[in-house]
Amino acid sequence: MIKVGIVGGTGYTGVELLRLLSQHPQVKITAITSRKEAGMPVSDMYPSLRGRVDLAFTTPDEARLNECDVVFFATPHGVAMAQARELLADGVKIIDLAADFRLKDTAEFERWYGMPHSCPDLLAEAVYGLPELHREAIRKARIVGNPGCYPTSVQLGFAPLLKTPGLVDAAHLIANCASGVSGAGRKAEVHTLLAEASDNFKAYGVKGHRHGPEINQQLRVIAGVAPGSAAVHCVFVPHLIPAIRGIHSTLYARLTPSGQQADLQALFEAHYRDEPFVDVMPAGSAPETRSVRASNFVRIAVHKPAPDLAMVLVVEDNLTKGASGQAVQCMNLMCGLDETTGLLQVPVLP
Amino acid sequence: MIKVGIVGGTGYTGVELLRLLSQHPQVKITAITSRKEAGMPVSDMYPSLRGRVDLAFTTPDEARLNECDVVFFATPHGVAMAQARELLADGVKIIDLAADFRLKDTAEFERWYGMPHSCPDLLAEAVYGLPELHREAIRKARIVGNPGCYPTSVQLGFAPLLKTPGLVDAAHLIANCASGVSGAGRKAEVHTLLAEASDNFKAYGVKGHRHGPEINQQLRVIAGVAPGSAAVHCVFVPHLIPAIRGIHSTLYARLTPSGQQADLQALFEAHYRDEPFVDVMPAGSAPETRSVRASNFVRIAVHKPAPDLAMVLVVEDNLTKGASGQAVQCMNLMCGLDETTGLLQVPVLP
Amino acid sequence: MIKVGIVGGTGYTGVELLRLLSQHPQVKITAITSRKEAGMPVSDMYPSLRGRVDLAFTTPDEARLNECDVVFFATPHGVAMAQARELLADGVKIIDLAADFRLKDTAEFERWYGMPHSCPDLLAEAVYGLPELHREAIRKARIVGNPGCYPTSVQLGFAPLLKTPGLVDAAHLIANCASGVSGAGRKAEVHTLLAEASDNFKAYGVKGHRHGPEINQQLRVIAGVAPGSAAVHCVFVPHLIPAIRGIHSTLYARLTPSGQQADLQALFEAHYRDEPFVDVMPAGSAPETRSVRASNFVRIAVHKPAPDLAMVLVVEDNLTKGASGQAVQCMNLMCGLDETTGLLQVPVLP
Amino acid sequence: MIKVGIVGGTGYTGVELLRLLSQHPQVKITAITSRKEAGMPVSDMYPSLRGRVDLAFTTPDEARLNECDVVFFATPHGVAMAQARELLADGVKIIDLAADFRLKDTAEFERWYGMPHSCPDLLAEAVYGLPELHREAIRKARIVGNPGCYPTSVQLGFAPLLKTPGLVDAAHLIANCASGVSGAGRKAEVHTLLAEASDNFKAYGVKGHRHGPEINQQLRVIAGVAPGSAAVHCVFVPHLIPAIRGIHSTLYARLTPSGQQADLQALFEAHYRDEPFVDVMPAGSAPETRSVRASNFVRIAVHKPAPDLAMVLVVEDNLTKGASGQAVQCMNLMCGLDETTGLLQVPVLP
Known part of the structure; x- marks a missing residue:
């Protein structure tokens, strides 16, 4: 059994x-910390866990x-960067x-998160935890930076x-995204x-959102261009869905003349053929969160709403593939387990 | 024109x-105060008021x-009891x-609100602002205590x-109520x-809710029994609806043998015949918020789900008849205007 | 592996x-029928099942x-009563x-469902599929009538x-219930x-709902009185929650003098101590759907909002414990499996 | 008083x-027709109108x-084209x-609505009822085609x-739009x-939506190019918001070098300075439905998320400015009334 600790488990x-x-089936949770709630049984905060998680929050010490x-x-x-070195040791x-x-x-x-980075060496070592793009590196990683919720959907949609x-004209990508409110924590x-937030819809972060630089950094990795290269640039516009869970990304890329000739459906199906968690839907589909x-x-569904425009629709659960599920997927890889272990729950519909 | 001031207008x-x-049509708003937001245009906080309310929040001074x-x-x-005496003067x-x-x-x-009352003489003078029950007193009042949202619906439902x-067995009334989330402010x-709160439903305040004593105080006034009399007692259980606005009260009262003979529908229709804001629906109706x-x-709809049980269903908008609309209704009475002035907006459906 | 067929699987x-x-882990689904959708892959109707259920709808033949x-x-x-005899054979x-x-x-x-019953002998044989109340009979049953969603919650709440x-005064019970919209199918x-239905709340079925007679039949079984006995009677009032899933029942029973002396919390805890799916919450709790x-x-939480009144709060998922989960629980019993097999999913929150 | 009839008033x-x-204040509704509901009081279908609309549905005859x-x-x-000629006469x-x-x-x-047009001469005469763009023609019109809900927001957003x-590169416009469910009727x-539809989000109409050709027709009118000209083309992608009312359009247009120099905020403010119903919000705003x-x-808010990209955010109520409110606005113009008569309700928030 893998002994797992969770630091700061009071959020979503x-x-x-x-x-x-x-x-x-292969995990034993041994500790969950919260300075503020130390001593409180986890299931007092989350009654959904009554009878299933018998831990109480503890102090980190x-x-x-x-x-x-x-x-x-x-x-x-x-928080993580302050404690990482010791744990790694x-x-x-x-x-x-x-x-x-x-x-x-x-x-x-520092610009986006308002604090200096305290361990650049570990940052350099850390692997970006998107298994569909960095599987082998994750297997060997000691530190994984789990991707943001929006960036996961945008990268998986644009990657093929x-x-x-x-x-495509990679310098002028648009990611028009929308997330349920749980994304705000x-x-x-x-x-x-x-x-x-109910019975309402709006864009937010219109002056710039933290997931913008993450998206652009990683799209450049995917495209194989230098960090900061103007050859790849994506405008990212998030919106707030009056719903609890779910991210929907509507991605636009102008097709080059050769792109206009490509069979995009075949391209996407081939690209994700062996991925256990990525489902390329039939041509003409509109996936729902x-x-x-x-x-x-x-x-994922791919469309050509105009001869020179590709549109990719991507849905994920922001808390699962967009956060905690992906983290467990990384853990499985890092621990040598089958990547899907414990992650094959059938979606809850309706 | 009536010159109106609003103290603390940043909430719902x-x-x-x-x-x-x-x-x-008869009101000019001259000031709206908020210490915390002083200087901010009201429409910056509430864009719905852009172009319609040109005031900025000011300090009380x-x-x-x-x-x-x-x-x-x-x-x-x-807050009101601290400032009332001076304004009245x-x-x-x-x-x-x-x-x-x-x-x-x-x-x-003091027990329910955690502070001593600072002006019992003014409290004694104050009129409970439910026009359907205290219209004449409101007309002459200098101070009106506007009713709570739940108590308004419970009183109007039980009054007939x-x-x-x-x-009815007034000593064993039950008010099973539910409110949209805006009631929490x-x-x-x-x-x-x-x-x-979305995609969820629960009771709350199950150990006692501030509106319980208010309901019981006023039901005793309606029934004409002494304050605190055990002859009238109502158990009040609030629930939280995953919606913005709306209160729905399901009221139960055991019928006495003579009550079982009464024509409740006729009773309710007669009681509210002349009320501009109370609509007694046809027999068999289920009003929706x-x-x-x-x-x-x-x-309001009245039912007899068993021969010896009366059930009354009441709906109101907690922010309008349950709060601000009722306050304006009181203002109209206090200022000698037609009671319905400025209050005849058609409900917004869907 | 248990070979399972589903007749009419297009609904919730x-x-x-x-x-x-x-x-x-012990089931193989061999067929799912729908005359209307015959030939359509199940996952075309329910994309949540893509990659997990490879069946197509077939005709019953x-x-x-x-x-x-x-x-x-x-x-x-x-439908079931028309096909039961042949399958049983x-x-x-x-x-x-x-x-x-x-x-x-x-x-x-016939009165509530508008059709004569076509096989009264099988009806007499059938077992009412609420395991917490009829576990042994279910184990031996050939036919199980799976309980209605509301009746499940009302029975489990009143049973202790x-x-x-x-x-309690069992002749004057009140079940004030509310369900998410998926209950309507x-x-x-x-x-x-x-x-x-969104941003709204209402009672419905106020002239009588099909689950009323079911509740009353079964509460009489629980209390051990004769069918139709006036000694047990429950007024049932359903309401519609603007949510997808979830039933919340607020149950009221007048306590007798001896009931007023009882320790209701202890009573409920003892009653459900060994039940894997029934969680009696600590005193003072308000369970949420x-x-x-x-x-x-x-x-379940039990309260005494007045000295002579018991109030029981019950929550369930109307599609799981209120329908399909309970059906699988019955199947486990009927097939000699551990009752909880395949049913221990942790609730999804938020 | 203007005598008004409504044909088919049972929908939203x-x-x-x-x-x-x-x-x-200037209208008397004299008739509302519905073959199917003839005889039913309007307020039986819509209890929100009880006491305010005393008409019953009648047959057209x-x-x-x-x-x-x-x-x-x-x-x-x-329906309208079948009855228009006689009424006009x-x-x-x-x-x-x-x-x-x-x-x-x-x-x-015919392609989009599946029926031939029965009166092309009246179609030629009809005025497109978007007052901000065709005010003078509407004043003189006998027939107005009231704009679609999405097209209203897209046109008002792109017009400046x-x-x-x-x-801008008008040949490659993108309108990423989202609507509340009431838009489906x-x-x-x-x-x-x-x-x-609740707790969900999806694109729809991805193979083509009826509002696409309407948007493109009218954007060409605005830009002053010939019908069907490739110089103006907009890809329109609608999404479904889990909400009752509201349309949010996120519009993208690539800026030309001269467009990159323009002060878009000033342009929009100047363009709509005198419009009573169009509010250009301060720079940096994100309007919410x-x-x-x-x-x-x-x-409306206008942004430049990249040096060569304009993004316009537009919100409207799909049933009011996107349908019935705009129709009343047109009526006011056609009848010589002040355009805002009866239309200045303050938005309902929260």
């Missing part, structure tokens, strides 16, 4: 980790995380669900187009109250 | 007052509330949408049964986040 | 059966249901999720009070459109 | 017309529409909320960019059930 990525890990095989950080940004593998190990450029990190050079804020609700699956 | 009862008063004809308190509990009429002037028993007030002595709290959305109307 | 109880059975070990009827009322066990085998009184059945004679109807979302669990 | 555009017209000043068609496509002005008088190309109409030649369909809920307002 925490409870989703608990839902998945408590059903994982009591948690003996150094005895774990894997520690997940489901914390605010900045004790042979613990680390998966950070926050942003500490996503942006490779420390100046970029960018991997083949010359299909379990924080007491006015704008995500039901009375504010509920079709992946509470599961680790991603569904 | 505040913006609802602004929606109604900005369309009221700058607001010159003493020059108003009427001041509404859309504030936390305790200047001839200003006061309508408090919080609870300072609802509970007549100061010990009860309690006004006729001997129809525009406060940053976890339990009313969309991701918590959306049928009064964003309006000052209440719809 | 059908897709929920598929979700559960496709993850059940092609389905060879007689070769199954168990056949579930997820059909409109009246072939040794197939039957679980009907519709109402054909719930009401023991055929006149009552009714099993001990003399605690996947039928094209105006009143359950999102634009009608999302705490059992997409799971087979029921959570 | 019908009830919204009734909500607006019953509060319009009894309605004496020819005595009206204005007749609104809130009917399925094809009697001097009645016609406003069609369906699509009969929107598409100027009869072949295009297209009116000035050379700012009050029809019993599975895909708009609450249990299907609820800010115009149940009102005739449109709010």
Whole structure:
């Protein structure tokens, strides 16, 4: 059994980790920390876990995380990088669900997250935890920076187009995305109250969103161009869906003359043929977020709404494939398990 | 024109007052106060008011509330009683949408609201602002304690049964109520986040809710029994609807043998025949909250699900008839206007 | 492996059966029938099942249901009773999720379901499929009438009070219930459109609902009184929650003097101590529907809001414990499996 | 008083017309027709209108529409064109909320609406009822084709960019739009059930949507190019919001070098300076649909998310400015009233 610790499990990525890990056949959760809630049984905060998770929150000191095989950080940004070095020294593998190990450029990190990066060497070592794109590196990683929810869907949607050079005008990509409100986390804020966010729709982060630089960094990796290269650029516009879970990305890429000749459906099907969690839907499909609700699956459909325009529709559950499910997928790889272990729940519909 | 001031207009009862008063043909809003947001244009907080309300929030000092004809308190509990005496001395009429002037028993007030009552003499003078039950007193009032949202629906539903002595076992009333989330106000709290309250249903306040003593106090007034009399007692159980607006009350009263003979439908129709805002629906109806959305109307249906049980269904918009609409209705009475002035908006459906 | 057939799997109880059975370690689904959709892959209708359920809908003729070990009827009322005799003759066990085998009184059945009962002998043999109350009979049953969604919650909530004679005034029970919209099924109807049912709340079935007689029949069984006895009577009032899944029942029972002395919390805890799917929450709790979302669990809290009144709060997922999960629980019992096999999914929250 | 008839008022555009017209100071509704519901009081179908609209549905024959000043068609496509000629002959002005008088190309109409156009001469005469773009023509019109909900928002968003030649690459516009479910009308369909559409998000109409040709026809009119000209082309992708009302359009246009120099904020503010219903928000804003809920307002914000990309965000209420409110606005113009008469309701927020 893999001994797992969770740092900061009071938020939505925490409870989703608990839902998945408590059903994982190879995992034993040994500790879950929260300074603020130390002593409270986890199931008092999340009654959905009554009878299934018998742990109480503990302080980090009591948690003996150094005895774990894997520690997940489901914390605010900045926590993982402060604790990583010590845990690594004790042979613990680390998966950070926050942003500490996503942006490779420390100046970029500081600009978007408002704090200097405290361990650039570990950042350099860390692997970006998107298995469909970095599987082999994840297998060998000691530190994984788990991708952001939006970036996961945007990368998986654009990857087949960018991997083949010359299909699209990669300098002018558009990612028009929408997320359920759980993406904002379990924080007491006015704008995500039901009375504010329900029966409503809006764009947000219009002056710039933290997932923008992450998306652009990784699309450049996918396309094989230099960091910061203007050859690949994506405008990212998030919107808020009056729903709990689900991300829907509508991606646009102008096709080059050769791209206009390509069979995009065949391209996508070939690209994802062997992926257990990526479902390329039949031509003409419009995937809906509920079709992946509470599961680790991603569904993708590719369209040509104009002769020179590719449109890719991608859905994922922001808390599962967009966060905790993906983290468990990485853990499986890092621990030598079958990648799908504990992650094959059928989506909940309706 | 009636010069109106609003103290503390940043919450939902505040913006609802602004929606109604900005369309009221006899009102000029002269000031709206918020210490915290002083200087901010109201329409920056509530874009729905752009172009319609040109005021900015001001500090109470700058607001010159003493020059108003009427001041509404859309504030936390305790604010109105601190400012009432001075305003009254200047001839200003006061309508408090919080609870300072609802509970007549100061010990009860202190128990439920956690603070002593600072002006028992004014409390004694204050009129409970439910026009259908206290119209004449409201006309002459200097201070009105605007009823709670739940109590409004419970009183209007039980009143016809309690006004006729001997129809029901008034000592064992049940009010099974449900409210949209806006009833909790525009406060940053976890339990009313969309991701918590949506796709969910629960009872709350099961150990006792502030509206319980208010309901019982007023049902005793309606029945004409002494304060605290055990002859009238109502168990009140609120539930949270995953919706923005709307209160639905399902009221139960055991019928006495004579009550079992009564024509309840005729009783209710006669009772509310002349009320402009109370609609007794045809026998067999089930009113829905959306049928009064964003309006000052209440719809009521009365049933006998068993030969010895009366069931009354009541719907209202918690922010309108349950709060700000009722406050404007009181203002109309206090200022000698037609009671319905500015309050006849057709409900918004769908 | 248990060979399972599903008749009429196009509705919500059908897709929920598929979700559960496709993850059940001891089940092989061999056929799913729909005359109307014959030939269509199940996953075309329900993309959530893509890659997990490879069957297509077939006509009943092609389905060879007689070769199954168990056949579930997820059909409109009246279908199961027409096909039961033949399947039973072939040794197939039957679980009907519709109402054909719930009401023991055929006149009552005809009155509420508008058709005569075609096999009263099988009805007499059929077992009411609520394992917590009829476990041993279910183990031996050939035909199970799976309980209605509301009746499941009402019975589990009242059972501890009714099993001990003399605690409550059983002749005047009230079940004030509320259900998510999926309870109405996947039928094209105006009143359950999102634009009608969202941001809304109402009672319905106020002139009488089919689950009323079922509740009363079964509460009498629990209390051990004769069918139709006036000693036990429950008024049942359903309401519609603007949510997909979830039933919340608020149950009221007047306590007798001896009931007022009883320790209700201890009574409930003792009653359900060994039940794997019934969770009696700590005193003072208010269970919420999302705490059992997409799971087979029921959570119950018992209160005394007045010295002579018991109030029981019960939550379940109407499609799981209220329908398909309970059906699988019955199947497990009928087939000699551990009752919880394939049913221990952790609820999905948020 | 303007005598108004409504043909086919049982749908959402019908009830919204009734909500607006019953509060319009210059209108008397004389008839509302529905063959299917003839005899039923309107307020039986829509309890929100109880006490406010005393009409019953009548058959078209009894309605004496020819005595009206204005007749609104809130009917399925094809009804208005069948009845228009006769009414016009009697001097009645016609406003069609369906699509009969929107598409100027009869072949295009037949392709998208599946029926030949029965009166091309009237189609040629009909004015496209978007007052902000065709005010003077509407004033003089006998027949108005009221715009589609999506096209209204797309045109108002792109118009300032297209009116000035050379700012954008008009041949490659993208309109990524999302609508609340009421846009699908009050029809019993599975895909708009609450249990299907709630807690979900998806694109739809991905193979082509009827509003696509309407958008392209009208953008060409705005840009002053020939019908069908490839110089202007917009890809239109609608999505379904799990909400009742509201359209949000996110519009993208590539800026030319000269467009990159332009002050887009100033351009939009100047363009709409005198429009009573179009609100250009401050730079950096993200309008939300609820800010115009149940009102005739449109709010617009313009952004440059990349140096060579303009993004315009537009919100409207699909049933008001996107349908019935706009129709009343047209009526006001056609009847010589102030354009805003009866249309200045403050949006309902929260």
